[in-house]
Amino acid sequence: MDVVVTGSSGLVGSALVPALWEAGHTVRRLVRRAPTGPDEVRWDPAVGTIDADGLAGIDAAVHLAGEGIAEKRWTPEQKRRLVESRTTGTRLLAETMAALDPKPTVLLSGSAVGFYGDGGEAELTEASPAGSGFLPDLVQQWEAAAQPAVDAGIRTAFLRSGVVLSATGGAMAKTLPLFKLGLGGPIGDGKQWWPWIAIDDEVGAIIHLLTAEVSGPVNLTAPYPVRFKEYAKAQGRALHRPAFLPVPRLGPKLLLGAELADALLGDSQCVLPTVLQASGYEFRHPEIDEAMQVLLG
Numbered sequence: 001m002d003v004v005v006t007g008s009s010g011l012v013g014s015a016l017v018p019a020l021w022e023a024g025h026t027v028r029r030l031v032r033r034a035p036t037g038p039d040e041v042r043w044d045p046a047v048g049t050i051d052a053d054g055l056a057g058i059d060a061a062v063h064l065a066g067e068g069i070a071e072k073r074w075t076p077e078q079k080r081r082l083v084e085s086r087t088t089g090t091r092l093l094a095e096t097m098a099a100l101d102p103k104p105t106v107l108l109s110g111s112a113v114g115f116y117g118d119g120g121e122a123e124l125t126e127a128s129p130a131g132s133g134f135l136p137d138l139v140q141q142w143e144a145a146a147q148p149a150v151d152a153g154i155r156t157a158f159l160r161s162g163v164v165l166s167a168t169g170g171a172m173a174k175t176l177p178l179f180k181l182g183l184g185g186p187i188g189d190g191k192q193w194w195p196w197i198a199i200d201d202e203v204g205a206i207i208h209l210l211t212a213e214v215s216g217p218v219n220l221t222a223p224y225p226v227r228f229k230e231y232a233k234a235q236g237r238a239l240h241r242p243a244f245l246p247v248p249r250l251g252p253k254l255l256l257g258a259e260l261a262d263a264l265l266g267d268s269q270c271v272l273p274t275v276l277q278a279s280g281y282e283f284r285h286p287e288i289d290e291a292m293q294v295l296l297g
Helices: 011-022 076-099 132-146 147-151 168-180 199-210 228-239 250-256 258-266 275-278 286-295
Strands: 001-005 028-030 040-044 060-063 105-112 155-161 161-166 196-198 216-220
Touching: 001 011, 011 028, 011 199, 028 161, 028 286, 040 076, 040 155, 040 275, 060 076, 060 199, 076 132, 147 228, 161 168, 161 199, 161 286, 168 228, 196 286, 199 216, 199 275, 216 275, 228 250, 228 286
Parallel strands: 001 028, 001 060, 028 040, 060 105, 105 155, 155 216, 161 196
Antiparallel strands: none
């Protein structure tokens, strides 16, 4: 397939592009700077411009672009930026794809398990309702922005990703130095459910969904969610370090702000990849200990 990718320099995108090549796909990357090669296409979501000619003949798009959720405190201005960075780019890409002739057949649009909010002890599937708060509202607007592609008959799936585990970026990489020093541990009592997925499975699931006849929301999480304290212990075991020192909830709140800290580290989300597994995807790293050994071994 001829696939266009946004967010190709991010944690997932930088792993996805070479995996697409290895799987035999052709890749074009949407970039905000001047293109430096034939595989790059210029776009600027902030001003609503995109080189539609550069997308001629594509079969599919994987849309991963968007400002990092935890990059800054959630001030009113930052919340606005987070919403706009997702909705404007998604809408621009969806409208452009809908206007192409011939139309692409697939749009895999980034999303997040933040849709569900704090689920407590409930098992959360794609049939579960939206939660309440800023993150669930953000995700709903993000997914709704792809409606032009849906209306045009383009098969559209929403990649509701959990916490993507990688030693080179994302949440795990940020805490890795502490764990290597034996200073890692759970946040608070560590009983909150943690919806994780290894980077290999995040990428593998995306490539699988390019051809699987799946549309609508798809949870990209491992089939065996764990509580945060078990996640911390598994990381400690992989590093041969203790990982039992609890981190008081006050610490992340002082660093990130209370609302952001609660949403990212306090909410409990026992998310299950029901649709992904029903479509035939087989996880490479379904359990946390094996995943940690591979990622950190």
